[in-house]
Amino acid sequence: MTTTIKTISTFATSLLAGVLLSACHPAETVSSAPAVAQEKTRANASDLPHYLTRDIQDEIFYFVMPDRFYNGDESNDNGSTTEPLSAGGFDPTHKGYYHGGDLNGLQQKLPYLKELGITSIWMTPIMRNQAVQANSAGYHGYWILDFTEIDPHLGSNAELKAFIDAAHKENIKIFFDIITNHTADVIKYPACHGEDGLQWLMEQGSDCPYKTIAETEAGQGYQAIIPKGQENVKTPAWLNDPKYYHNQGDSFWEGESAVYGDFSGLDDVNTDDPFVVKGMTDIFKNVISEFKPDGFRIDTVKHVNMEFWQEFAPALVEHAKSEGIPQFFMFGEVYDPSSAFLSQFTTVGKMQSVLDFGFQSAAQQALVDQKGTNVLAELFANDKDYLDEDSSADQLVTFVGNHDMGRFAHMLQTSAHNYSESEQAQRTLLAHALMYFSRGIPVIYYGAEQGFVGEGGDQASRQDMMPSKVKSYNDNYLLATDKTTADDNFDTSHSFYKTFADFADVYIKNHALRYGKTETLYAQDSAGMFAFSRTSEQQNIVVVLNTATTEQKVELDVNAKAITSLYQSENSQQNAQLQQNKLAVTLPALSIAVYQID
Missing domain, CATH: 2.60.40.1180 (Golgi alpha-mannosidase II)
Known part of the structure; x- marks a missing residue:
């Protein structure tokens, strides 16, 4: 029958x-x-358990760069009025400078995010940054000077607390993006930056060549200096002492340099030092105590020695529990698609989870490169690599594009298969459907729900949701709309927005899709x-x-x-x-x- x-x-x-x-x-x-x-009527965060007791496998993340989202307070556009290194850098016409988005703007758009089905918001780093380095600004948040204060371009500590309280009232969690690998680029080497340390690089466009551990121990390393007037610009105060950094020049992303080298010139913290381990742990314990976030995404995890994570990660989870956050959750950025490599940070490294670059790679192979669907089967077959007493692949954080590698729609646009716009739309939605309905915790990269495409990775993938003034953003088409990034792009009638909300509705209503x-x-x-x-x-x-x-x-x-x-x-x-x-x-x-x- x-x-x-x-x-x-x-x-x-x-x-x-x-x-x-x-x-x-x-x-x-x-x-x-x-x-x-x-x-x-679609299900949303209010249909899930209370945020304090809710398991991570109930979440749908929205990954957002606050500076590029919505300007809720124009008075803070130029940053600090008291700290010169954290002032300025505002130029909404330049893709590498601050554009004015802030925490106030995020708070105003909470209804937009809740209707989309979002249950957790993950923000790029929000601590006080060095506003300008070379020919770019710290709009992205990864050049931290002060680990105790919110970047004044984004608001104040009080405004952050107000935003978190407002999100929690909507049963939405807030996750901070944190950094332990490096701080802002303050330490200089005379061999690269001149005797006063004030030259960006003596040879423009070059790196400061990496010095190996052996060279450093043999007395052939760099002399570390701090330019005059910048001796006390970092907070906590111990971060101003060069002895707590590796000072070995720029990483070339291979071998020991991947752990001990400066990340594009940023001051690489010596996380081998027990004092530094305690200092970094105390920094983020204090962040948890003051702001009560629901978890952390941790930047550049593979560029830090494994022993650091073994001590740091469990200590913060326990501290959060003592502060009344029983479901505090951390996931790390390990930029590698191999489950064998990724999983060591959740098993050996004692981290709760990592971003699933393996899922991203498999989705790209299947839906951009048109490889066989056996690449997806292989992905799931390797899930056993993550299984131990306190972690599994079910808690991996999945995504299809981000602020570094670029948007999934752009991968389709530049594919050798020469996809039409309609097929780019179909494949983009299918990739997100796979993300929602397979194992792991889905992440929407902001703007995907409005058909954003972009022109590449890094700055080319960090468009404004509010009306943009950047020419290289505004000359791009968006999928499934006649708008450009020059328009306000908080359109709840956009077909992508509606479809993502439908995906969330199915995800929230069906236990097996989460567990x-x-x-x-x-x-x-x-x-x-x-x-x-x-x-x-x-x-x-x-x-x-x-x-x-x-x-x-x-x-x-x-x-x-x-x-x-x-x-x-x-x-x-x-x-x-x-x-x-x-x-x-x-x-x-x-x-x-x-x-x-x-």
């Missing part, structure tokens, strides 16, 4: 619908008509079908997606009497049939379906 599935939810936005096309590009065509919009164990059911060595199950004590779900450009079919062995559709890319209810414990699924090109197995 053949049983047709029953549908409990129909979503307004189709991955293949014409609504995905930008109105300013009428030449594009699609094979199906847009679905009729139907207003519905279910993953098993691959089908993969192939070419673009096409991929299927996997998510199974928890409460629910069994099967996810099927098609990465090919033509309709595909697959037959899966399932033990079921009935199946329920939780999400489908198209409104058709006839794309799956259950017969003799086999689930036959037919999917159009670049689409996904989610079923509950009853």
Whole structure:
């Protein structure tokens, strides 16, 4: 007997619908008509447990650069009025300078984020920065001078607390981006920067060559100096002493230089020193005590010795518990796609989780490079690498693009496959659907929900959500809209925004999508079908997606009497049939379906 599935939810936005096309590009065509919009009440952070007791596997992250989001207070645009090194750097026409976004602006946009389905906001570093170095500014937050004060371009300590309180009232968590590897570039070497240390580099455009441990111990290292007038610019005070830094010149990202070298000139902290370990631990214990964030994302983790993490990470989690934050959670940035390399930081390094660069790589291979869906099967097969007594792949933090490597849509735009704009839209949404419905904790990189594309990584991927004045941003098209970044881009009617909100609705309402164990059911060595199950004590779900450009079919062995559709890319209810414990699924090109197995 053949049983047709029953549908409990129909979503307004189709991955293949014409609504995905930008109105300013009428030449594009699609094979199906847009679905009729139907207003519905979607689940959001208020439908989850209280933020203090909520497990990390309930979260949906929004990764945002506050300076590029929304300017809620123009009076702080030029930064400090008392600290010269943290003043200025404001030029909204330049992609490498401050643009005016701040904590007040984030607070004003909390309703926009909550409606999107966001449950946690992760901000790039917000501590007081050196405002300008060379020909760029510290708008991104990674050039910290003071670990006790909020960067005045973004607001005050009191405004940060007000923002966190406002988010918590909406049951939304706040995560800080923190740095232990380095501070702002203050320490100089006469051999590279002149006797007074005031030259950026004696040979413009060059690095300060790395000196090995052996060279340094043999007396062939650098003399470290601090330029006159900058002897006490860092807080806490111990950070001003060069003896607490490696002082070995610039890293070239290989061998020992990856740990002991300066990260693009930034002062590399000597995290081998027990005094430094305690000092850094105390810094962030104080941050937890004062501001009560819900967790940390930790920058440049692989550039710090493993012994540091073994002591630092557990100490902060325990301190947070003592401060009444029982679910405090930390995940590190380890820029490497290998599960064997990534997992050592959660197993040996005692960190709770890491950003899943392996997932990003597999999604890019499958949906940008058109490799077989077996790359996804291999990703999940390697999840065993993360398993130990207190961590697993289920708590990896997944993403498809970020502020360093660039946006997923840009990877599609520059692909050798020469994708049309409509296909860029389809593939971008399919990548995010995979992120939401597979294991791990999903992260939206700000602007993705408005079709942002960008022109590359780093500064080229850090566009403004508020109306931008940067020419190189504003001459880019955005997906599924006729707007550019010169417009205000907080459009809750954008098809991407609506689709992401639908993904969040399904994610929040279905326990197995957050807690279910993953098993691959089908993969192939070419673009096409991929299927996997998510199974928890409460629910069994099967996810099927098609990465090919033509309709595909697959037959899966399932033990079921009935199946329920939780999400489908198209409104058709006839794309799956259950017969003799086999689930036959037919999917159009670049689409996904989610079923509950009853």
